[in-house]
Every structure is written in C-alpha cells, then in structure tokens.
Amino acid sequence: MSPTELDTQAPPFAEPHVADQTADVALIVNGRALRLVIDPRVTLLDALREHLQLTGTKKGCDHGQCGACTVHVGGRRVLSCLTLAAAAQGQSITTIEGLAESDRLHPMQQAFIDCDGFQCGYCTAGQIMSAVALLQEPCGPDDDDVRESMSGNICRCGAYPGIVAAVQAVRGRRR
Amino acid sequence: MDPFRFVAAADEHAARAAASAGARYLAGGTTLVDLMKLHVERPRTVVDINALPLTEIAETPGGGVRVGALVRNSDMAHHPLIRARFPLLSQALLAGASPQIRNMATTGGNLLQRTRCYYFRDTSAACNKREPGSGCSALDGCNRIHAVLGTSDHCIATHPSDMCVALAALDAFVLLSGPRGSRVVPLVEFHLMPGDHPERETAIEPGELITAVDVPPLGFATRSAYVKVRDRASYAFALASAAVALDLRGGEIRDARIALGGVATKPWRAREAERTLVGRPPDAASFRAAADAALAGARPRAHNGFKIELAKRTIVRALTRAGAMA
Structure with a gap:
C-alpha cells in the first residue's frame, strides 16, 4: 500500500476504480502526482500522515471540531479528517509541507514566527493553512473579521492575539 | 468506521443505480463521515456524487434563485444573487460551522444534516432516532441543548441547520429526482416532526436524490x-x-x-x-x-x-x- 509515483504511461486520472474493499486514488500532493491503493475508509488526513508520511498536518479531534487537520483541496481550505481520500480523486492537495519555496518560508509562516502566533505548535499547521486560504476569501478588514474567519481553528494554548496579528501583518493591515 | 463499498458515480443515473438499500450518498461528508466514525451511520455502500453537475446557482423567472444540490455552503453564502436578494440566507449560511466546513458542506447535505443530540451520537445510549424503539435518553437526561417546539414523547432532538431556517422563512422548495421521476416538496414539509417515528426525518424516499433548492421571489426579503x-x-x-x-x-x-x-x-x-x-x-x-x-x-x-x-x-x-x- 505504499505510494508510488504516478506511472507516466498510464492515463493520469483514469475512471475511478470501483472495488469492494480498496480504492485506487490518484492525488497531486504539493505538486507531486501520487497513486494510492487504500481501504476506502482512509480519510485524506490518514492518507497524508500514515501513507504519505506527511505528518505536518495534525490530527486533533478527528471529528471536524478543531481545524488542526486543515489542508487545501483545489485551492480551498477544507478539513482532511472529514474528507475520504477516495473522494479527493484527482484533486490537487496542498499541505503545510507545500507552502515554503525551498528554504524560503511562506510569508504567513514567517509572520506566525514574528508575531508569536503559537506556543505548543500542535494547531499551527492548521492555523497557517487556514490563514493562507483566508487571503483569497472575502474577509473584512478588521481584527474581528479575522477572528470570525479563523474561528474554525482552535488553539488550546490561546495564541489567538498573535495569530490575528500574523494574519493582519500579511494582509498589510498592521505592522 | 464500518467497512463499506465505495462507488464514484459519474452521473445521476449511475448514482441512483448504485444507491441500493443501505447506501448513502456522499457529498461534502461533513455529517456523514463524522457519524460513520462514531458508528452511528453504517452504510454498506457510499456513493460519491461529487462529480454530478449540480453546482449551478441560477436566476429563475420572477426573481427567484435555484441553487444546485452540490453548491458549497460558502459559494451560496457569497453569491451576488443570494447576498442581494436574500440577505438572511447568506447570513444564516455564514453563521453555520466554520469556513473549512462551509467549503465542503453542500446545499443537499445541509438539508439532510443529522441532529447534534448527544445521545443520538453515542451508540451506548438509548435513542429512538438511531435505534427505533430503544427509548430516548434525552427526555430525562442532559437536555439543555434540546428542543422545546415540535417534540414528542419519543424524541426532543433539535434540527441543527442554520441554512434551513432561512429557507423555511423564504418558503423554499426542495427538488427531488427519483426512480419514479422528479418531484418538488415545500421545505417546510420536507423535514418531519418526530412524532411516533423519530427515525423518519425527511420526506425523501429511498433512492431519491436532492437535485436543487428553489428560493421563490420575495421582494421584501431584502429587509x-x-x-x-x-x-x-x-x-x-x-x-x-x-x-x-x-x-x-x-x-x-x-x-x-x-x-x-x-x-x-x-x-x-x-x-x-x-x-x-x-x-x-x-x-x-x-x-x-x-x-x-x-x-x-x-x-x-x-x-x-x-x-x-x-x-x-x-x-x-x-x-x-x-x-x-x-
């Protein structure tokens, strides 16, 4: 069940495979085309962590209540714990590992460091994936607008003031 | 999760053909996958309908709007027609869940959201909705979040949706497609009160698929x-x-x-x-x-x-x- 680089001879996204107990799933993860043959019960979160060894995405509640597992699917932020990997067939996935360009951090990653946007760090990957997506969404200019738009990401350390500051810094609303 | 067969349906016909007894349609998955992890939902087949062309928001004659069943909640909330004509609907959608969940959750799935009653979600508790005839742990349990209207002696679970509340105010209609053709059900008749059968939650029949929601014109909905x-x-x-x-x-x-x-x-x-x-x-x-x-x-x-x-x-x-x- 280990991932394989997609065979370039094969059609990149064939008709979804239907079988009783396995799903043949093609994904593009952080720009890499991959193929997984997995139990259809595997969530996108578990596919990333357990099958692709991309452990930057975190499992918090595993029930859509904390946001730690936030990734981008097709450029939009979603919860990977409530997404079946098989239902992400053919989709382009971005995780926290895919944000930086070689050694250059994404501006949001840098802002979280500069603004003290985390303490223990467990929620941080989800926070940053949410914050990066927020930049492309309709969101008002004020701190309260950012708080509302970031409400799907819980931080038990309570780093919220730093998180809001980081998002506003990247949006040019604060220095 | 209990084991299931996964079927990705290419079109409506294939979706309905795959939806035999014990099957569930999968759209955003925000309710279904959660409840499958809790073993509350135990489908034998999961039919992925996300490839179906039900993602349009279109104006209807007279100033109403038709919203496809697979339109994501965030897309409906931010759509210019919804914002301009039905601000209460946009506000209701944006009051629900989180941005991530709104990017996943669909119009049709939101209509079929299951209750957040603690006892419904806990397979060790009695629940007439989950296990007909088993009783209701909420009646004399922790019922702070439960309903005060439309209850019965068998169930007091609240309906969790925000979107549906706005649609009820707007006299919306649910469009269904099934083995015997298409039909339209007023939203206020789509959801059922628990009565003696809390396990029956909607007017949807086996094999039927929600294709769209019609919001009829209402001039004063701007206020x-x-x-x-x-x-x-x-x-x-x-x-x-x-x-x-x-x-x-x-x-x-x-x-x-x-x-x-x-x-x-x-x-x-x-x-x-x-x-x-x-x-x-x-x-x-x-x-x-x-x-x-x-x-x-x-x-x-x-x-x-x-x-x-x-x-x-x-x-x-x-x-x-x-x-x-x-």
Missing part, C-alpha cells in the same frame, strides 16, 4: 436578518436562532416571515407570530407580541427552559435589526 445565539461567538450550533423578513410600508408591517432554529425538532416556521405583526407598527411591543406567539406552544424539559425566553429575545432582536434597515 431581513438572521440572528443566532450560541454558547460562544462562532463555530457552534445554535441555542436559538431566528430568520425574519419584514414588508414595511407607510410605517406599518404589511407582511412578515419568521422561522426559528435551535429550539425545534425541525426548521420551525412561526406563522402565528407572523400574523400578529400584520397591520402593526414595527416597534418593540409588536415584536415582543410576535415573539410570545411564536413560543406559545413551547414545552420545556428539565434543562432547556431558558431557551423559551432566549428564543423570544432572539426574535425581537432579529425583527429590530430588520426593521431598522434602510
């Missing part, structure tokens, strides 16, 4: 509001919510729409409350009278009596907000 009260400021289910619209002319209320969430077993249209407003001025006394009428039939349990006054104040606040609009 509308959705107010939601919850235990925290965001990302929580409603303790009480109100979707209202006011037709205000010459300092008098000509027509009104009021629907409630968080307090009832289904998206709750408060028609008596609407009638009390007609012909009256849009002031605090009128709004309070309407709120009293809306909750007249409320039946509290041990821990949810506070919801009656909370719901009344929520209605008053929503009406006040709508009344103050330019």
